[in-house]
Amino acid sequence: MDLASCPLDTDVTVLAVDPDCEACLRMHELGLRVGTCVRVTHRGPAGARVVAVGATRVAVDARTAALIAVAAPAGAGAR
Amino acid sequence: MTTTCHDAGGGTLPADVAAVLLVGNPNVGKSTLFNTLTGARQSVMNAPGTTVELHLGTWRAADLALVDLPGTYSLVPRTPDEMVVRDTLASRGDAAVLVVVDATALSRSLYLLAQAGAQRPVAVAVTMLDVARTQGHAPDLDRLAAILDVPVVAVDPRSGTGLDALADAVRAARPLADVPDTAGLAPLEAADRLFGWVDDVVTRLDPPAPAPRTRSDRVDRALLNPWFGGPVFLAAMWALFELTTTVATPVMDLVDGWVGALADVTRGALGGAPAWVSGLLVDGVLVGVGTVLTFLPLLAIIYVALALLEDSGYLARAAVLADRLMRVIGLDGRAMLPIVIGFGCNVPAIAATQTLPTSRQRLLTGILVPWTTCAARLPVYVLLAGVFFPQDAGTAIFAMYVLSLVLVVVGGLVLRRTLFRDVRKDPLLIVLPTYQRPHLRGIARSVWGRVQGFALKAGGIIVVTLTAVWVLMAVPVGGADAQPGPGVPVEDSLYGAVAQTISPVFAPAGFDDWHFSAALVTGFVAKEVAVGALAQSYAVADDSAAGLGEHLRATLEASSGGHAAAAALAFMVFVLAYTPCLATASEQWRRFGGAWTVRMVGIQLAVAWLVAVAVFQVGSRLGGLG
Numbered sequence: 001m002d003l004a005s006c007p008l009d010t011d012v013t014v015l016a017v018d019p020d021c022e023a024c025l026r027m028h029e030l031g032l033r034v035g036t037c038v039r040v041t042h043r044g045p046a047g048a049r050v051v052a053v054g055a056t057r058v059a060v061d062a063r064t065a066a067l068i069a070v071a072a073p074a075g076a077g078a079r
Numbered sequence: 080m081t082t083t084c085h086d087a088g089g090g091t092l093p094a095d096v097a098a099v100l101l102v103g104n105p106n107v108g109k110s111t112l113f114n115t116l117t118g119a120r121q122s123v124m125n126a127p128g129t130t131v132e133l134h135l136g137t138w139r140a141a142d143l144a145l146v147d148l149p150g151t152y153s154l155v156p157r158t159p160d161e162m163v164v165r166d167t168l169a170s171r172g173d174a175a176v177l178v179v180v181d182a183t184a185l186s187r188s189l190y191l192l193a194q195a196g197a198q199r200p201v202a203v204a205v206t207m208l209d210v211a212r213t214q215g216h217a218p219d220l221d222r223l224a225a226i227l228d229v230p231v232v233a234v235d236p237r238s239g240t241g242l243d244a245l246a247d248a249v250r251a252a253r254p255l256a257d258v259p260d261t262a263g264l265a266p267l268e269a270a271d272r273l274f275g276w277v278d279d280v281v282t283r284l285d286p287p288a289p290a291p292r293t294r295s296d297r298v299d300r301a302l303l304n305p306w307f308g309g310p311v312f313l314a315a316m317w318a319l320f321e322l323t324t325t326v327a328t329p330v331m332d333l334v335d336g337w338v339g340a341l342a343d344v345t346r347g348a349l350g351g352a353p354a355w356v357s358g359l360l361v362d363g364v365l366v367g368v369g370t371v372l373t374f375l376p377l378l379a380i381i382y383v384a385l386a387l388l389e390d391s392g393y394l395a396r397a398a399v400l401a402d403r404l405m406r407v408i409g410l411d412g413r414a415m416l417p418i419v420i421g422f423g424c425n426v427p428a429i430a431a432t433q434t435l436p437t438s439r440q441r442l443l444t445g446i447l448v449p450w451t452t453c454a455a456r457l458p459v460y461v462l463l464a465g466v467f468f469p470q471d472a473g474t475a476i477f478a479m480y481v482l483s484l485v486l487v488v489v490g491g492l493v494l495r496r497t498l499f500r501d502v503r504k505d506p507l508l509i510v511l512p513t514y515q516r517p518h519l520r521g522i523a524r525s526v527w528g529r530v531q532g533f534a535l536k537a538g539g540i541i542v543v544t545l546t547a548v549w550v551l552m553a554v555p556v557g558g559a560d561a562q563p564g565p566g567v568p569v570e571d572s573l574y575g576a577v578a579q580t581i582s583p584v585f586a587p588a589g590f591d592d593w594h595f596s597a598a599l600v601t602g603f604v605a606k607e608v609a610v611g612a613l614a615q616s617y618a619v620a621d622d623s624a625a626g627l628g629e630h631l632r633a634t635l636e637a638s639s640g641g642h643a644a645a646a647a648l649a650f651m652v653f654v655l656a657y658t659p660c661l662a663t664a665s666e667q668w669r670r671f672g673g674a675w676t677v678r679m680v681g682i683q684l685a686v687a688w689l690v691a692v693a694v695f696q697v698g699s700r701l702g703g704l705g
């Protein structure tokens with residue numbers, strides 16, 4: 001599962017970020033890095049996703065969201 | 080005062096500026112803090128070889144010089160602005176850095192702190208504590224100071240809370256104690272190692288649980304919804320356009336009226352003086368000052384609107400909503416704002432490029448804005464379309480608007496592949512700030528500063544150039560027996576001579592005639608007077624369109640070899656594409672510097688000429704436009 005396909009309002013953990021992606025380091029710096037717990041809060045225009053990283057909200061386009069592999073942490077459910 | 084500074088010994092600041100450097104993520108409140116600390120004691124300079132602005136100020140209470148650097152997430156730069164931050168820090172190894180940390184995004188801010196403070200003295204100012212408290216996870220700052228072992232102060236830059244303690248903190252600045260060494264590591268590895276340190280600090284601080292859904296999330300549910308958010312965004316853009324036109328015009332007319340009255344009074348007062356003296360003072364200098372003054376309310380209105388959009392947090396959402404559209408020309412979604420404003424007036428549109436996140440994007444947008452066809456160009460289209468395309472005047476005018484969009488898009492595509500290859504088509508990756516109520520006192524302060532900046536810097540250029548134009552019009556040439564002064568007929572003036580000299584350039588576009596080239600020269604100063612200039616050059620009142628129309632038709636029939644309509648269309652296209660007005664060029668000069676402004680004017684003239692020639696050559700051959 002990746003950030004583009006994961007359900008809304010569900011806590012997930014980042015498993016991997018495609019290391020070849022354009023803005024990989026910047027994603028890292030904005031908190032989208034392996035092991036972080038994140039949540040997709042909205043789907044925006046053109047498939048953009050708004051991702052909650054702690055108290056921060058980061059908007060990413062659909063293609064970029066698809067580069068971030070995530071998994072539901074054990075025992076976590078939809079809010 | 081904008082001073083362009085030259086590189087002093089490898090740094091980006093002159094060597095004699097000993098200053099505390101203000102560093103922080105975008106939108107942490109760094110500029111608000113800088114403005115509150117320095118008040119009016121500020122100056123702006125460009126980092127050498129760039130259009131990146133550095134703000135210098137005096138922090139009177141601490142008796143320190145302060146430099147506000149561009150916002151950045153990292154010292155591993157992705158843009159020229161971020162590069163300037165890195166280079167300034169590198170060239171000033173000993174200067175203390177005041178790192179502004181966002182309490183709602185601690186990890187992200189601590190990462191930058193770790194990069195900035197490993198080797199040099201740092202102090203930390205924590206902002207956004209009010210927002211963090213509402214979200215229920217304000218960090219314990221005493222604890223943070225103990226873990227970091229550097230001074231940490233809570234501030235609210237908007238109200239000035241905590242600023243007294245900040246001066247002491249900066250004096251007590253010292254390097255961070257135990258940041259891991261990342262020398263020689265690849266950027267990703269270095270980031271990982273630093274984030275290891277950040278995570279450790281955050282864990283020891285008692286980390287906040289992932290925030291529950293917030294009020295901002297609920298608002299975003301509507302405003303980022305493609306079906307609801309799209310129309311709201313369009314409504315916001317429409318409102319901006321209306322502010323630039325319907326709302327601003329009566330205020331500008333009012334100021335214009337006052338300036339006119341002042342001109343009459345001055346002329347009366349100078350009754351006994353020679354005609355050229357009152358001409359120079361009233362029609363030269365005072366008209367220049369009046370032009371500057373009429374733009375001030377418009378700029379103030381647009382600055383307030385932009386500040387409201389920015390401070391409320393909506394601007395970042397606009398960037399998301401317009402991302403797909405603006406991405407076509409490699410620009411951030413926020414570039415939509417200057418482009419929309421440009422259809423009203425190009426001057427505030429150039430000013431609105433400030434909302435873009437990087438200096439290169441601001442510059443690229445600043446080059447494209449003049450191709451948005453402002454309201455002042457409409458009277459030229461209306462006059463020529465009415466005379467030459469009486470049956471299809473609406474279509475001809477509409478075509479100008481379509482061509483305007485085409486020029487913006489094609490211009491953007493070409494520039495992105497030539498002069499702006501470095502403007503990367505980054506994926507959309509943008510932090511959405513929490514929505515909040517704009518802080519009106521802060522807005523008033525920043526709008527006042529910006530309007531003042533325009534009046535003093537762009538204003539100076541406008542007054543000097545308009546005075547020079549008056550002189551050109553008042554100096555008789557070619558054996559004319561007129562005395563220098565206001566009564567010189569246009570064709571006998573130095574101005575007319577200039578128009579006659581350049582007019583053959585327009586032969587391939589079908590309007591090699593001094594009346595038209597003189598109108599273009601006047602239009603360079605201000606488009607709204609181009610129609611008046613045409614009328615004046617035929618010595619007809621500009622409201623007698625019928626009489627003027629006959630003159631125009633006869634002139635273009637002769638200059639185009641019988642293809643007057645094609646020549647008229649070419650002239651309209653030239654008016655659309657060349658330099659919009661002196662005020663726009665002056666504002667470009669203020670923002671992007673003289674070299675870029677000259678280059679922009681060159682690009683505009685070249686493109687306008689090429690498109691006008693193409694239109695005439697094709698139009699005259701098609702025959703339908705004969």
Ligand SMILES: Nc1nc2c(ncn2[C@@H]2O[C@H](COP(=O)(O)OP(=O)(O)OP(=O)(O)O)[C@@H](O)[C@H]2O)c(=O)[nH]1
Binds near residue numbers: 110112150206208237
């Ligand atoms: N609630 C709250 N808002 C703040 C605080 N400090 C600044 N702001 C607001 O945050 C917004 C961004 O502030 P700026 O000063 O423009 O941020 P900046 O760090 O200079 O941003 P860049 O120019 O992108 O580097 C403005 O609307 C400020 O009024 C604070 O402590 N609390």
